[in-house]
Amino acid sequence: MNLRPTSNSDSPSPASVYPPATRRAFLARASQGLGAVALHSLATSGSVSTAAAPTPAVSSRGVLGEPPLPQRAKRVIWLTMAGGPSQLETFDPKPKLGELHGEPMPESLTQGQQVAQLQGQKLICFGPQHPFEKFGKSGIEICSLFPQIGSVIDDICLIRSMTTDAINHDPAHMFMNTGSQIAGRPSMGSWVTYGLGSEAEELPGFVVMTSLGRGGQNQPIAARQWSSGFLPSRHQGVQLRSSGDPVLYLSSPPGVSQAQQGVDVATINRLNRELESVVGDPEIATRIAQYELAFRMQSSIPELMDLQVETAETLELYGCQPGDGSFAANCLLARRLAERGVRFIQLYHKDWDHHGGVKDGVALKAEEIDRACMALIRDLKRRGMFDDTLIVWAGEFGRTPMSQGSNGRDHHNKAMSVWLAGGGIRGGLVHGASDELGYNAVEDVCSVHDLHATMLHQLGIRHDAFSVKFQGLDARLTGVEGASVIREILA
Numbered sequence: 001m002n003l004r005p006t007s008n009s010d011s012p013s014p015a016s017v018y019p020p021a022t023r024r025a026f027l028a029r030a031s032q033g034l035g036a037v038a039l040h041s042l043a044t045s046g047s048v049s050t051a052a053a054p055t056p057a058v059s060s061r062g063v064l065g066e067p068p069l070p071q072r073a074k075r076v077i078w079l080t081m082a083g084g085p086s087q088l089e090t091f092d093p094k095p096k097l098g099e100l101h102g103e104p105m106p107e108s109l110t111q112g113q114q115v116a117q118l119q120g121q122k123l124i125c126f127g128p129q130h131p132f133e134k135f136g137k138s139g140i141e142i143c144s145l146f147p148q149i150g151s152v153i154d155d156i157c158l159i160r161s162m163t164t165d166a167i168n169h170d171p172a173h174m175f176m177n178t179g180s181q182i183a184g185r186p187s188m189g190s191w192v193t194y195g196l197g198s199e200a201e202e203l204p205g206f207v208v209m210t211s212l213g214r215g216g217q218n219q220p221i222a223a224r225q226w227s228s229g230f231l232p233s234r235h236q237g238v239q240l241r242s243s244g245d246p247v248l249y250l251s252s253p254p255g256v257s258q259a260q261q262g263v264d265v266a267t268i269n270r271l272n273r274e275l276e277s278v279v280g281d282p283e284i285a286t287r288i289a290q291y292e293l294a295f296r297m298q299s300s301i302p303e304l305m306d307l308q309v310e311t312a313e314t315l316e317l318y319g320c321q322p323g324d325g326s327f328a329a330n331c332l333l334a335r336r337l338a339e340r341g342v343r344f345i346q347l348y349h350k351d352w353d354h355h356g357g358v359k360d361g362v363a364l365k366a367e368e369i370d371r372a373c374m375a376l377i378r379d380l381k382r383r384g385m386f387d388d389t390l391i392v393w394a395g396e397f398g399r400t401p402m403s404q405g406s407n408g409r410d411h412h413n414k415a416m417s418v419w420l421a422g423g424g425i426r427g428g429l430v431h432g433a434s435d436e437l438g439y440n441a442v443e444d445v446c447s448v449h450d451l452h453a454t455m456l457h458q459l460g461i462r463h464d465a466f467s468v469k470f471q472g473l474d475a476r477l478t479g480v481e482g483a484s485v486i487r488e489i490l491a
Helices: 024-033 036-045 095-098 149-150 169-178 188-197 257-264 266-281 280-304 314-316 325-337 358-382 448-458
Strands: 075-083 132-135 140-143 158-163 206-211 238-240 345-351 389-394 398-404 408-412 416-421 429-431 439-445 468-471 473-475
Touching: 036 158, 036 358, 075 188, 075 325, 095 408, 132 149, 132 408, 140 158, 149 358, 158 439, 158 448, 169 206, 188 345, 188 448, 206 325, 257 416, 280 325, 314 325, 325 345, 358 389, 389 448
Parallel strands: 075 345, 075 389, 158 429, 206 238, 206 345
Antiparallel strands: 132 140, 158 416, 389 416, 398 408, 468 473
């Protein structure tokens, strides 16, 4: 594709000054100079500071402007338990299943039903592997492995009737993140920042962090799970890493000084902007904005990641140490990101895929997340941020009430448990129920689309009116099949 425009003018056009180039080559050249705006400020100021940063090329304001609905939540912290946590060892007590432990599952429940790896095998009831206890004034029963979450259960709404469409890990993550099992759709964080923008000037509006506990099942989480899809690329999630540079290529290259970078700044910046004015490609402006943001991040990210500035009491509350890369440390970083105006923060904690050893496996996971989840709620409350921060705890699916092998559980999408807190959600509430064996959601059944609709509603967005034209259709996070806000859980 030749980008040279035609001109009847006698004066030389920008296209006659610059040699013709393919679109890909042009974008590559432009991107090489996009950071020059920022680096010029660095070279002239002698330090990295907010004041030195250039004016953003693209507004951080979302396309919706003011939210069309009352905004109960300003931000979302989404806690993803990657691998599919068992609701039967966490938040959904099933004494009847315990009574039938070792007996065949009733065919009336399972006949003709899809299961992941148990298809065609003899299906045997597998009772809950840990006792449940009542917690809080609300007396909600959860697994005894989670006493710290139990201590804040009156701030939590527990949904025991969630369902999802997918039954294998990657498509289930896609469905939970994008509302579709088809790759290439925007993630929920991208939808939110596209609609509302971000209040963070020096950080991305959508941040992702991952952690791996001691179980060792390091299943990969593909970056497409936080892709912006067909939305502008500036709304893609940015992953922060727990070791090395928090963001790849955050540091300046070895041997490159600020003065050297500053020599080329003005010329490269002028060329980029002149060529952008000729081509009119909005993605070039996005790239300019992203490189300007990258400059700011050279200052803001190291400061953000320095947990040594936190008090010993706060580190003890979360149960983490600076730089340990744990889920607990990521929860503390999530609070710090929220304080700085980041709109959507998603934490992945891996190793919940317990096809075997579910009893010991869930006990190990509980040690890693229980205190941190409690701490996040308490910390946000004492800082006055809990009421306008929506916290969601969810996996990509649940686990079967039937055994896999002698001591594990298979994937299950017909009943799972999730919980929400803050952001205008009623605390001390259990919504919905699964049947007495935990196979099907049977009361106030909820879908992932309903969960997304509720999240958007609390952020002040009408889910059914928030769409982008894509391939001739009005694409939405909540799909076209129908979704409803779960109004019973709203405060």
